[in-house]
Amino acid sequence: MNFAFNRNAIANILKLLGLLGLLFFLNSPSLLAKNLASSPRECQPEIIEVTSGVYVAVGNTRANITLIEGDDGAIVIDTGDNIETATRVLSQFREITQKPIKAIVYTHSHSDHTGGTKAFLTGDRPPIYARANFQYGRIDNRKIQQINHQRNERQHGIFLNSEENASLNKMWCKLPLENNGDGFVPPTHFFTETQLSLNIAGVALEFISAPGESQDHLYVWLPDKQVLVCGDNYYNAFPNLYAIRGSYRDPQQWSRSLDKILDRKPEYLISGHSLPIAGAEKIQRIITDYRNGIASIFEQTLAGMNRGLTPDELVEIVKLSPELAGKSYLQENYGNIPWTVRGIYSYYLGWFDGNPTHLFPLSTLEQATRITQLAGGKEQLWQATQKAFDDGDDRWALQLTDYLITLEFRGETVKQLKAKILKKLAERATNSNAHNYYLSSAKQLE
Numbered sequence: 001m002n003f004a005f006n007r008n009a010i011a012n013i014l015k016l017l018g019l020l021g022l023l024f025f026l027n028s029p030s031l032l033a034k035n036l037a038s039s040p041r042e043c044q045p046e047i048i049e050v051t052s053g054v055y056v057a058v059g060n061t062r063a064n065i066t067l068i069e070g071d072d073g074a075i076v077i078d079t080g081d082n083i084e085t086a087t088r089v090l091s092q093f094r095e096i097t098q099k100p101i102k103a104i105v106y107t108h109s110h111s112d113h114t115g116g117t118k119a120f121l122t123g124d125r126p127p128i129y130a131r132a133n134f135q136y137g138r139i140d141n142r143k144i145q146q147i148n149h150q151r152n153e154r155q156h157g158i159f160l161n162s163e164e165n166a167s168l169n170k171m172w173c174k175l176p177l178e179n180n181g182d183g184f185v186p187p188t189h190f191f192t193e194t195q196l197s198l199n200i201a202g203v204a205l206e207f208i209s210a211p212g213e214s215q216d217h218l219y220v221w222l223p224d225k226q227v228l229v230c231g232d233n234y235y236n237a238f239p240n241l242y243a244i245r246g247s248y249r250d251p252q253q254w255s256r257s258l259d260k261i262l263d264r265k266p267e268y269l270i271s272g273h274s275l276p277i278a279g280a281e282k283i284q285r286i287i288t289d290y291r292n293g294i295a296s297i298f299e300q301t302l303a304g305m306n307r308g309l310t311p312d313e314l315v316e317i318v319k320l321s322p323e324l325a326g327k328s329y330l331q332e333n334y335g336n337i338p339w340t341v342r343g344i345y346s347y348y349l350g351w352f353d354g355n356p357t358h359l360f361p362l363s364t365l366e367q368a369t370r371i372t373q374l375a376g377g378k379e380q381l382w383q384a385t386q387k388a389f390d391d392g393d394d395r396w397a398l399q400l401t402d403y404l405i406t407l408e409f410r411g412e413t414v415k416q417l418k419a420k421i422l423k424k425l426a427e428r429a430t431n432s433n434a435h436n437y438y439l440s441s442a443k444q445l446e
């Protein structure tokens with residue numbers, strides 16, 4: 001591993017850099033730019049030196065942990081998902097610097113970014129910074145905590161083993177989900193402004209409010225180093241604008257927050273789940289595409305809604321342009337377009353799709369009973385279901401199993417077929433959330 005850390009190697013590099021002078025270092029193409037161009041290495045645990053004094057631990061915990069070395073102390077941005085993995089990262093950070101940690105910053109409250117804090121509280125308790133609307137955990141509304149939690153478990157495949165869990169091959173790798181959040185410590189310092197400038201350990205920092213992946217999201221901007229830490233407002237996948245656990249992220253807000261990255265024209269971008277990116281031009285290009293991708297899906301959806309299209313109709317036509325659809329960082333392996341479109345629709349218009357048929361639909365039981373009658377009876381419907389499965393007509397077969405389950409026909413046998421279909425769909429899913437939800441549901445049925 002080119003970037004694997006070794007204290008002697010670093011000391012030698014620093015000596016060499018000292019000789020060449022900091023200016024030269026800042027103006028030359030970085031190691032990162034040369035080495036990261038095309039390497040899919042998100043899941044190899046390593047510490048990457050982004051630029052002088054800025055390091056990011058990738059592939060160690062589900063979310064990246066950033067270390068900034070200042071004059072008389074260090075700053076940690078995000079703390080990973082649990083004490084054990086964060087402790088491992090800290091020991092590697094300690095090979096870089098022994099300086100005390102003077103501050104911890106949370107880019108947002110999600111547990112994969114805040115769950116390892118206790119590991120970093122080794123000396124004096126440093127202040128922990130966050131946005132004033134910081135809300136720990138993924139539960140957006142305590143009143144629906146129970147159902148939100150259940151859906152979250154399926155979405156993230158909490159009960160799947162690491163082989164089965166597709167928690168983003170590239171984004172979250174195959175890292176264990178156990179003890180998630182066991183090292184969480186609440187923030188101690190909150191900022192209410194849209195922008196706050198600070199100097200910690202001799203490092204100039206700006207906190208910038210940036211709602212997107214969450215409402216309590218912030219960026220950390222290091223003006224002297226031209227580094228922007230953007231948390232989860234950018235990662236190497238189409239953004240998760242509607243999380244199927246039941247959480248909607250406003251595409252307009254997210255786009256505006258991406259504009260805040262573009263405004264700063266950073267030379268280095270550190271994201272919560274992907275490899276850091278070097279090169280101002282490259283970052284401008286990627287973030288512009290990302291922003292335009294989100295804006296385009298949003299605008300197409302609203303235009304279609306205004307023409308009276310239903311969610312089912314919209315998902316057939318709302319697409320990224322062929323150019324954007326080909327970008328590696330807009331692939332739908334985490335967020336996806338159909339769920340985003342449905343999310344936007346329900347945010348603005350609620351559950352009603354405009355079709356009067358759906359104002360007072362027949363109950364699920366009534367529908368199952370009548371479809372079965374049309375099919376010639378339960379036995380015939382069961383045969384049709386099996387045939388659909390044998391023919392590879394999986395989503396239709398899945399729908400038919402639901403009618404039979406509603407009618408409590410053949411109990412376990414039908415449920416087992418449903419589980420089998422879900423597993424098949426999971427296997428073929430390219431979206432990690434769909435994969436996990438299908439497979440977790442199959443396991444629960446079994």
Ligand SMILES: [Zn+2]
Pocket residue numbers: 063110112113232272273
């Ligand atoms: Zn995250």
